[in-house]
Amino acid sequence: MNLAVAPHREALSARAARVAAIAAKHADAVDTEGRFPKEAVDALREEKLLGIQVPVHMGGEGATMLELADICSILGQACSATAMIYAMHHIKASSLVEHGEESQWHSAFMRRLANEQLLLASATTEGGIGGNLRNSICAIEVDGDICRLEKDATVISYGSEADAILITSRSNKDAAPSDQVMTVFLKDQYSLERTHVWDTLGMRGTCSDGFLFKGEAPAEQIFPKPFAEIAAQSMLATSHLLWSGVWYGIASDAVARAQSFVRAAARKSPGSAPPGALRLAEVSNKLQIVKSNVIAGIKAYDETRADPDKLMSMGFAIAMNNVKICSSETILEIIDHAMLICGIMGYKNGTPYSLGRHLRDAHSARLMISNDRILSNSANLLLVQKQDTSLLR
Numbered sequence: 364m365n366l367a368v369a370p371h372r373e374a375l376s377a378r379a380a381r382v383a384a385i386a387a388k389h390a391d392a393v394d395t396e397g398r399f400p401k402e403a404v405d406a407l408r409e410e411k412l413l414g415i416q417v418p419v420h421m422g423g424e425g426a427t428m429l430e431l432a433d434i435c436s437i438l439g440q441a442c443s444a445t446a447m448i449y450a451m452h453h454i455k456a457s458s459l460v461e462h463g464e465e466s467q468w469h470s471a472f473m474r475r476l477a478n479e480q481l482l483l484a485s486a487t488t489e490g491g492i493g494g495n496l497r498n499s500i501c502a503i504e505v506d507g508d509i510c511r512l513e514k515d516a517t518v519i520s521y522g523s524e525a526d527a528i529l530i531t532s533r534s535n536k537d538a539a540p541s542d543q544v545m546t547v548f549l550k551d552q553y554s555l556e557r558t559h560v561w562d563t564l565g566m567r568g569t570c571s572d573g574f575l576f577k578g579e580a581p582a583e584q585i586f587p588k589p590f591a592e593i594a595a596q597s598m599l600a601t602s603h604l605l606w607s608g609v610w611y612g613i614a615s616d617a618v619a620r621a622q623s624f625v626r627a628a629a630r631k632s633p634g635s636a637p638p639g640a641l642r643l644a645e646v647s648n649k650l651q652i653v654k655s656n657v658i659a660g661i662k663a664y665d666e667t668r669a670d671p672d673k674l675m676s677m678g679f680a681i682a683m684n685n686v687k688i689c690s691s692e693t694i695l696e697i698i699d700h701a702m703l704i705c706g707i708m709g710y711k712n713g714t715p716y717s718l719g720r721h722l723r724d725a726h727s728a729r730l731m732i733s734n735d736r737i738l739s740n741s742a743n744l745l746l747v748q749k750q751d752t753s754l755l756r
Contacts, residue, residue: 375426378410379434383441390442391712393568394720397561399524400568403438404482414477416456421470422477428601428661433610439612440619441725444568448482448521450605451569454598455483455529457587458545461597461668468583472527472547481615484525486488486576491714492513492734497538497594503585509581510546513575519558520571524551527638530576531590543590544581553578572641596674600664603683603733607657607690610728611650614694616642617721618650621701624708624716639704646700655691660686676749686740691728698722 386403393400407413416431417423431453438446456476461689463469475481477561487496490641512532519528527549536542559573628637663682667673698721703707705716710717 368574370671372725375412375415375424375430376433376437378412379437382410382412382445383397383437386442386445390444391720392441393444394596394724397563397567397570398509399521399570400442400445400448401524403442404448404524407445407449409456411480413452413480413482414456416453416460417473417477418460418464421464422474428604428664428673429658432657432661433602435605435608435611438654439609440616441612442568443609443613443721444566444601444684446609447569447606451485451520452483453605454601455485457597457601458529458593459547462586462593466583466587468581469547469586474505480528482521482524484519484522484528484558486514486516486522486528486530488516488518488575490517490573492540494736495542496531496732497591498531499543500540501535502543505582506534508582509579510585511579512546512548513577514748515558515609516576517570517573518561519555519574520569521562521569522555522572526574528553528578530578536588538645541547541591543591544585545576546585546628546648548578548580548584552580564726566727592671592675595680596671599711600660600668600674600683603687603690604657604660604664605687606728606731607653607660610690610694610725611653611657613721614650615695616655617648617698617701617718620709620716620718621704622645642700645695646704648692649693649697649700653697655692656686656689656693671707674694678743678751680742681741681748682751684737687732687738688734691731691734694725694728695722700723 382403385406388402389402412434414480415424431458435446435450438449459469463473488494489500491500492498501512504511514532522528522576527547529545529547531543531545533540536540554577555574557572558575561571609703625637625639625643642705660683667679673679698718702718704717708714708716709718711717
């Protein structure tokens with residue numbers, strides 16, 4: 364894969380930087396008030412960044428995974444809630460791009476996504492399944508040309524603000540919990556009754572409230588492919604890679620603040636290394652590890668995405684799981700080091716070196732999806748799958 368920066372990628376980065384500048388102005392307020400980052404999302408629409416993953420022939424820009432992850436990183440350096448919303452939106456968009464083109468309705472919806480800059484949300488969690496998105500209790504009811512669904516969704520991030528929700532369920536009332544489908548419901552096709560309020564340590568601006576979802580729509584809005592294939596062939600990789608892009612952005616901004624602190628200390632004492640200089644070199648190394656991890660994961664995905672069998676292989680699942688584990692664990696070490704460098708100025712709110720929001724937001728990384736669950740899955744796979752030790756693949 365050629366990682367050289369193409370002209371259009373520079374344009375995407377410039378557009379993302381303009382959104383990031385707006386997001387940064389409101390990041391503290393979004394966090395403090397636990398509110399949706401409306402200004403930043405409006406800017407994403409203005410810059411037409413919500414539809415860039417849609418193929419060019421369908422009205423989008425055919426953005427690559429590297430470009431999407433880079434935008435997540437740029438936004439993550441400004442406002443992690445904005446970045447996470449953007450990542451989650453494009454995780455759902457990937458399901459359309461990878462699995463929707465053969466369906467007339469989903470193809471038309473993709474064109475709408477690019478043209479109208481629609482914001483997509485996800486409803487994969489459900490009360491009673493313990494966070495396992497590959498199981499459902501609720502079942503979609505198909506009555507002729509109409510489908511109906513009621514779901515106790517314990518989390519729908521920015522659900523009240525979305526233009527459409529992609530929601531999972533059992534394929535019918537007699538289906539096994541793992542026999543799932545995913546359906547697109549447009550905003551005027553469902554109602555949301557809030558059941559849980561998102562009052563959390565971090566990532567407060569994602570507004571991930573719980574809702575009782577009730578929807579009715581044309582049955583053609585159900586994805587033709589089983590959700591098991593959608594999850595394995597698009598959601599697994601895009602989730603771990605785009606989330607990692609967000610987390611890398613959060614950690615990058617923490618390191619930048621620490622670097623500014625050390626530079627300011629160096630100016631006060633010319634000729635001698637400030638106390639935090641050594642830790643800064645150490646944390647820079649850790650940040651590079653996360654960057655290399657994400658880029659390697661994207662390279663593996665790009666080389667595999669054309670082969671559905673490889674996308675569903677145990678080796679690929681382990682590789683993507685490892686990307687997520689490494690990124691989510693290492694960024695906490697990075698931000699902790701940055702806090703030690705900045706000292707009380709990093710601990711306090713309202714300073715140029717404040718890191719409280721970064722640290723709180725970063726703690727969500729190990730919980731989305733739980734690292735313990737991911738490690739358990741990888742452990743089971745490694746019982747039968749040989750560890751890949753090659754540097755060539």
